[in-house]
Amino acid sequence: MQAFLHQMLSGFATGGIYASIALALVMIYQTTHHVNFAQGEMATFSTYLAWQMIELGLPYWLAFLLTLLFAFILGAAIERIIVRPFYKAPVLSVVAVFIGLLLIINSLSGALFTYTIKPFASPFPSDAWYGSAYLSAHEVGMIFVTLVVLALVFAFFRYTPLGLAMRAVAENPVSSRLVGVRVGWMLALGWGLAGLIGAVAGTMTAPVVYLDPNMMFGVLLYGFAGALLGGIDNAWGAVLGGFIVGILQNLAGAYVVGTELMVTVALGIIVGILVIKPSGLFGRTIVTRV
Amino acid sequence: MATLDSSRPAAGALFAGLSLRRWKLIGLAATLATACALPFLVSGYQLLLANQVVVYAIALLGLNILTGYNGQFSLGHGAFYAIGAYTTAILLDKTGIPYWATIPLAGGLCLVAGFLFGLPALRLEGHYLALATFALAIATPQLLKYKRFDFLTGGVQGIVITAPDAPFGLPLRGDQWLYFFCLAWTVLLFVIGWNLLRGRTGRALVAIRDHPIAAATMGIDNALYKSVTFGVSAMYTGIAGALGALLAQFVSPDSFDFFLSVRFLVGIVVGGLASMAGAFFGAIFIEFVPNIADQISKAAPQAIYGAVLIAFIFFMPTGVVGMLRILGARLGRFVAPGPGR
Numbered sequence: 001m002q003a004f005l006h007q008m009l010s011g012f013a014t015g016g017i018y019a020s021i022a023l024a025l026v027m028i029y030q031t032t033h034h035v036n037f038a039q040g041e042m043a044t045f046s047t048y049l050a051w052q053m054i055e056l057g058l059p060y061w062l063a064f065l066l067t068l069l070f071a072f073i074l075g076a077a078i079e080r081i082i083v084r085p086f087y088k089a090p091v092l093s094v095v096a097v098f099i100g101l102l103l104i105i106n107s108l109s110g111a112l113f114t115y116t117i118k119p120f121a122s123p124f125p126s127d128a129w130y131g132s133a134y135l136s137a138h139e140v141g142m143i144f145v146t147l148v149v150l151a152l153v154f155a156f157f158r159y160t161p162l163g164l165a166m167r168a169v170a171e172n173p174v175s176s177r178l179v180g181v182r183v184g185w186m187l188a189l190g191w192g193l194a195g196l197i198g199a200v201a202g203t204m205t206a207p208v209v210y211l212d213p214n215m216m217f218g219v220l221l222y223g224f225a226g227a228l229l230g231g232i233d234n235a236w237g238a239v240l241g242g243f244i245v246g247i248l249q250n251l252a253g254a255y256v257v258g259t260e261l262m263v264t265v266a267l268g269i270i271v272g273i274l275v276i277k278p279s280g281l282f283g284r285t286i287v288t289r290v
Numbered sequence: 291m292a293t294l295d296s297s298r299p300a301a302g303a304l305f306a307g308l309s310l311r312r313w314k315l316i317g318l319a320a321t322l323a324t325a326c327a328l329p330f331l332v333s334g335y336q337l338l339l340a341n342q343v344v345v346y347a348i349a350l351l352g353l354n355i356l357t358g359y360n361g362q363f364s365l366g367h368g369a370f371y372a373i374g375a376y377t378t379a380i381l382l383d384k385t386g387i388p389y390w391a392t393i394p395l396a397g398g399l400c401l402v403a404g405f406l407f408g409l410p411a412l413r414l415e416g417h418y419l420a421l422a423t424f425a426l427a428i429a430t431p432q433l434l435k436y437k438r439f440d441f442l443t444g445g446v447q448g449i450v451i452t453a454p455d456a457p458f459g460l461p462l463r464g465d466q467w468l469y470f471f472c473l474a475w476t477v478l479l480f481v482i483g484w485n486l487l488r489g490r491t492g493r494a495l496v497a498i499r500d501h502p503i504a505a506a507t508m509g510i511d512n513a514l515y516k517s518v519t520f521g522v523s524a525m526y527t528g529i530a531g532a533l534g535a536l537l538a539q540f541v542s543p544d545s546f547d548f549f550l551s552v553r554f555l556v557g558i559v560v561g562g563l564a565s566m567a568g569a570f571f572g573a574i575f576i577e578f579v580p581n582i583a584d585q586i587s588k589a590a591p592q593a594i595y596g597a598v599l600i601a602f603i604f605f606m607p608t609g610v611v612g613m614l615r616i617l618g619a620r621l622g623r624f625v626a627p628g629p630g631r
Contacts, residue, residue, distance in 0.1 A: 035417040037424065085604065091416035093603045095363065096559055099552055100603070103596030111589035217428050217548070224421055260436055267429040271422055275410040278418065 006134050007254045008247060013139035014208075014222075015246020016146030020201040021223025022230065022238040023153065024194035029232050030170040031190050032087065034094055038101035039223070040216030042078070042195050043202030045105050046071040048113045050203050051120055051211055060123045064203060068196050075195020076188040083191070084184070109213040120206035142204045149200050150239060153193070157235075166190060221266040222249060228273045231283020241280065245269060310618065321570075325473055329466040338537070339577060341469045344476050345533045346573035350557045351483055351566060352526025357555075358564035359487060360519045361499030363416065366423030368551035369430040370400050370524040372541075374531025376434065379449040379541040380442050389454045389536060393475065396532035397525045404524020408517035427551040434543035448542025451535065472533045479526060484566060486522075495519060496564070527554075549592065556595045559602050562609030571610040 021039060028036045046067050053063035082101060086094050124131075124141035131137030157163035168176040169186040177183050201223075202216065209215050222245055230241025248269070253259045279285045328340055353367050377396035381387045387395075407426070411419055434443055443449070456467035486492060497505035498512055506512050535541050553576045561572025579598075580591035606613055 033417070035421060037420075082600065089603075091420070092357065092361075092363065092563075093607065095365070095417065095420045096555065096603050097600050099365065099555060100596040100599035103552065103592045103599070107589035107592035107596065111587055111593070115588065221425050221428055224425070228421075261432060263425075263432045264429045264436075267425040270425045271410060274414050274418055274422055278413060 002133070003254075007250045009135050010139055011247035011250030012243060013135065013142050013246070014205075014250060015226075015243035016143050017201045017205045017219060017242075018222045018226045018246045019239040019242025020146055020149065020197050020204075021219060022226035022242040023150070023235060024197040024201075025223055025227045026232060026235050026238040027190050027194045027197075029227075030235070031166075031173075031187050032083075034083070034098070035224075035232075036194065037095070037098040037220075038078075038105060039194065039198055040220030041102050041105035041109070042071065042074060043198035043219075044211075044213060044216045045109050046074065046195070046199035047120070047202035047206045047211060047215075048109050050199075051118065051206070052113070054121060060121070064123070067199050067203060071195040071199030072192040075198075076192035078195075079188045079191035080184075084187075106213050113213075115213060118211040120203075120211045122207035138207055145200065145204055149197060153197065156193075162189070218263050218266065221263060221270070222246070225266050225269040225273070228270060228278075228280055231280030233284055234280070234282045237280060237282030240282075310622070322477075326470075329462075329469050334463075334465055337465055337469055339581070341465070341472055341537055342534070343570075343573045343577045344469070344472050345530050345537060346557065346577055347569045348476055348479050348533070349527045349530035349554055350561060350569040350572045350576075351480065352523045352530065353554045354558045354561075354563065354565070354569055355483065355487070355495070355526065356519055356523035358558060358562075358568075359492065359499065360495045360516065360523075362411070362516060362520065363420040364423045364520075364523070364551075365420055365555060366426035366430070366551050367524070367527045367554045368546050368548070369426050370404060370527040371531035371534065371550060371554075372430050372434065372546035373403055373524075374400050374528030375535035375541045375546070376443060376449075376531075377528070378532040378535045379451050382451045383444075383449050384442075390471070393529055393532045397529040400528025400531075401521045401525040403528075405517055405521030407524070408520025411520060412513050412516050423551075424548075427548045431543040431547050434546065443543075446543060448540060450540050453536060453539050468536060472537070475529065475533060479529065480566060483526070487566070491515075552595065556599050558609075559599055560609055562611030563607075565609070565611040568609050568611040575610075 050067040122138040128137040226242030226245040227238040230237030374396040378392040381392040456462040557572030562568030583590040
């Protein structure tokens with residue numbers, strides 16, 4: 001029973017990471033209907049920067065905040081420079097561009113920081129009082145940080161005029177423009193936020209999976225699985241989906257298939273959801289007028 | 291994508307007294323003649339590269355049938371390449387089946403696998419299909435490494451196979467024979483593909499890509515066509531994988547990672563979507579560019595792939611073949627002014 005509880009709780013901890021990535025994906029999907037395949041690589045690259053700053057002697061949390069700032073700018077810049085011209089392009093072009101981005105950022109991480117696996121320090125000391133047999137200190141910290149970020153994002157969208165404007169753009173860009181919202185900048189802002197949330201997920205997950213240019217592939221897949229499970233056009237569904245997928249993954253890893261097939265489980269979940277209920281648990285079923 | 295053909299010159303355009311069709315035939319014959327002469331002209335290593343190009347061309351044609359002609363996405367064709375390669379390797383390793391018989395078996399298995407993966411994929415469009423196949427591509431190496439399949443796949447170590455020698459006492463080296471073997475498969479599969487794509491079936495595929503509802507109204511069974519296309523496409527890629535395994539004399543999980551699938555995508559975008567000749571240009575690109583770029587740094591081939599992918603989508607969405615067509619059209623107008631000028 002204790003082992004089971006432990007698996008559940010640490011699944012909740014990884015679920016927080018997946019929920020963050022799923023949220024980042026959904027934020028971009030809602031506004032432009034683009035699936036950002038480069039989300040994981042953006043997060044990895046930001047994490048490398050955090051690593052570099054910590055290596056240079058910056059205190060952890062300062063490096064963390066600077067990384068978030070950088071990730072925000074990176075995300076917004078990618079939207080403005082690379083993605084903008086493809087706003088209304090056919091799906092094939094858009095996906096190809098995202099794969100191109102994935103390759104470029106991945107190789108940039110590899111070229112700048114080499115392909116050797118690096119350990120990444122956790123800001124939460126392993127003997128801290130909040131660690132226990134059920135959850136390691138880092139996992140507790142991870143849950144805490146992801147929950148804080150999710151709460152901040154929620155507050156931003158719910159209580160600030162800017163958040164309202166962004167929601168309006170997601171809902172109806174044409175009308176938003178008519179009432180004076182700068183649609184282009186809102187899209188860039190959405191990308192910036194997605195980059196920022198991804199960077200949080202990257203820095204929190206790096207101590208667990210170790211830092212290497214491909215570290216986010218698996219996480220990204222689970223993020224996709226979470227987003228699809230909750231419904232890819234529903235932010236809160238996606239967050240919940242991320243947590244569910246995290247717990248499912250841990251339980252499956254512990255009791256069913258073992259840790260070797262982690263990514264394959266994600267594949268199974270993704271294909272399963274797409275076949276059985278493509279709109280996810282909370283998503284809208286899209287009806288197209290012929 | 292519906293406007294791909296608009297840049298074709300008018301049927302009557304003549305260059306130096308010959309029609310475009312004639313020129314194409316001459317080009318094809320010249321290419322084939324060069325391909326046949328190649329093994330006797332170049333060194334062993336260069337022949338290996340050329341052989342890899344020939345094999346990649348099959349895989350790219352397969353992906354192009356799916357993506358270029360039928361408008362379905364696959365970021366996971368590396369998985370079918372892997373299935374083909376492993377089928378051949380396992381059959382050669384465990385059974386006494388001759389190497390030439392393993393190729394159609396690998397193709398058949400991939401046909402079934404692709405059809406089965408295509409069935410649920412029918413419900414998926416655009417981004418969703420891209421997502422599902424993306425997951426497939428990432429999961430492939432892990433599945434191949436899985437311990438319970440070790441007895442078949444050899445796990446992380448992979449399988450070593452021996453390359454065939456020339457039969458009937460032909461005066462050819464082993465690699466020369468293998469090259470002709472692969473070339474014969476390529477010619478066969480391109481002829482089949484050409485017959486498949488130029489007639490009724492090809493028009494149905496393009497119709498489904500351009501307007502699925504209109505296609506269904508015209509009496510095309512969209513579901514059947516789409517899943518069979520997925521199967522045929524996987525079969526092409528699987529045969530390429532089987533030949534690739536013979537060529538490399540070795541299969542291991544890490545050679546079938548996500549980046550293999552990405553290579554195929556880059557190949558068809560660079561070569562030209564919905565074009566058979568494009569498969570060759572794409573194959574030449576994905577074989578030689580990384581080889582050259584590798585000398586700069588380990589990260590360079592990937593970065594170049596990424597940059598080229600974005601640049602082609604941005605500036606030249608019809609690929610090398612589209613570029614040639616536009617050039618041909620310009621040249622045609624220049625050399626023989628049509629009645630309109």
